[in-house]
Amino acid sequence: MPNGSVEVTTICEDVENSQFTIQSATAKSAMPEAVKPGTSQHRSLPRIKILGTGGTIASKGASSSATADYQVDLPIQDLLDAIPDISGICEVEYEQLCNVDSKNINENLLIKIYKGIVRSLQSFDGIVITHGTDTLSETAFFVESTIDSGEVPIVFVGSMRPSTSVSADGPMNLYQAICIASDSKSRGRGVLVSLNDQISAGYYITKTNANSLDSFNVRQGYLGNFVNNEIHYYYPPTKPQGCHKFKLKLEDKRGSVANESTVKSLTKFPKVCILYGHQSITAGLLELVNEKYEGVVVATMGAGSMPDGVNAFCLNMKIPVIYSKRSMDGMIPIANLPKDKEGSHCNVIASGYLNPEKSRILLQLCLAENYSLNEVRRVFNGVYGG
Ligand SMILES: NC(=O)C[C@H](N)C(=O)O
Numbered sequence: 001m002p003n004g005s006v007e008v009t010t011i012c013e014d015v016e017n018s019q020f021t022i023q024s025a026t027a028k029s030a031m032p033e034a035v036k037p038g039t040s041q042h043r044s045l046p047r048i049k050i051l052g053t054g055g056t057i058a059s060k061g062a063s064s065s066a067t068a069d070y071q072v073d074l075p076i077q078d079l080l081d082a083i084p085d086i087s088g089i090c091e092v093e094y095e096q097l098c099n100v101d102s103k104n105i106n107e108n109l110l111i112k113i114y115k116g117i118v119r120s121l122q123s124f125d126g127i128v129i130t131h132g133t134d135t136l137s138e139t140a141f142f143v144e145s146t147i148d149s150g151e152v153p154i155v156f157v158g159s160m161r162p163s164t165s166v167s168a169d170g171p172m173n174l175y176q177a178i179c180i181a182s183d184s185k186s187r188g189r190g191v192l193v194s195l196n197d198q199i200s201a202g203y204y205i206t207k208t209n210a211n212s213l214d215s216f217n218v219r220q221g222y223l224g225n226f227v228n229n230e231i232h233y234y235y236p237p238t239k240p241q242g243c244h245k246f247k248l249k250l251e252d253k254r255g256s257v258a259n260e261s262t263v264k265s266l267t268k269f270p271k272v273c274i275l276y277g278h279q280s281i282t283a284g285l286l287e288l289v290n291e292k293y294e295g296v297v298v299a300t301m302g303a304g305s306m307p308d309g310v311n312a313f314c315l316n317m318k319i320p321v322i323y324s325k326r327s328m329d330g331m332i333p334i335a336n337l338p339k340d341k342e343g344s345h346c347n348v349i350a351s352g353y354l355n356p357e358k359s360r361i362l363l364q365l366c367l368a369e370n371y372s373l374n375e376v377r378r379v380f381n382g383v384y385g386g
Helices: 025-030 076-081 107-121 136-146 170-182 260-266 284-292 308-315 356-368 373-381
Strands: 006-010 020-024 047-054 091-100 126-130 154-157 191-195 198-201 222-227 230-233 272-276 295-300 321-325 348-350
Touching (some): 047 076, 047 107, 047 170, 076 091, 076 170, 091 107, 107 126, 107 136, 126 170, 136 154, 136 191, 154 170, 170 222, 272 284, 272 356, 284 295, 284 308, 295 356, 321 356, 356 373
Parallel strands (some): 047 091, 047 126, 154 191, 272 295, 295 321, 321 348
Antiparallel strands (some): 006 020, 198 222, 222 230
């Protein structure tokens, strides 16, 4: 079959009940057959790149019972020294992009992670990114929104306990992430998150528990499970529906990839903040935001509820206002947005299924592209907002 041509292949051996997928012959041959994790067969091994950014997975606590007040400072080699043998699963290379608690991931580090991934996509079969869990869902959303990795798995991984604690979850999470990134079944699924035996969609995943091992949760986000060296996906490969892709303008005037110093000027992220709704909230803070920011996300009560006075102020704001939600689950329907006398929602836009922190990143990317208000609405309509 000529290279690049499309063929229909089954996803599983059972032809009678199998799902069919369309893929080009080259895509299939691009990933060497993965080895069953935990076995010793030696076939051609996938090449995996690990990009380290820090987080609890790379931290040390004061004692084996301490799970708070830890320091982030372990290099990736130390993390790899603590996991089961992967020599039969893949060939690994790694790069330490930074080593911070994810509270300190800022726009420059987001761009550094973006560039590290784009560079690695050219020559690796899978990418693993170690990252703090506190803001992992934001970085994963940003990556899914700005990089089309094609068939190459991008797997984020973190941990809830420091490396020094008894029953630390980091080593098994990292081992699973490497196996997931090495497995051909992970191809064509976009950005994935590996934590606590679950395989989730980076686009939708969110941190729902500040402390426990099963910290990440979300209805749209579970794609599979890792059990006893087996990777079980629940669906055939697919990517988040309605995810709008942005091409970051990192090239400088000469068309080459901008270096660190120019990246900041070329991709200065628009200023967008998040306001948390609460009883008795007034428009005071929004007045400040209206003058100092380019956009705002409001974490509304319920499914878009805000006091009448705040709604009235938002309808007169000159910047885009995204109505998102305080609650972890659910969505903001357009029908719940405030309207003016003519029935217009003015600058107010519903976030659909996106939580406030993901809505903020999506609005920043829209504003960086100088999207009109209607174009911003169309982007949020991809996740049933708008
Ligand atoms: N579990 C973690 O990784 C939390 C840590 N504070 C971080 O986000 O870097």
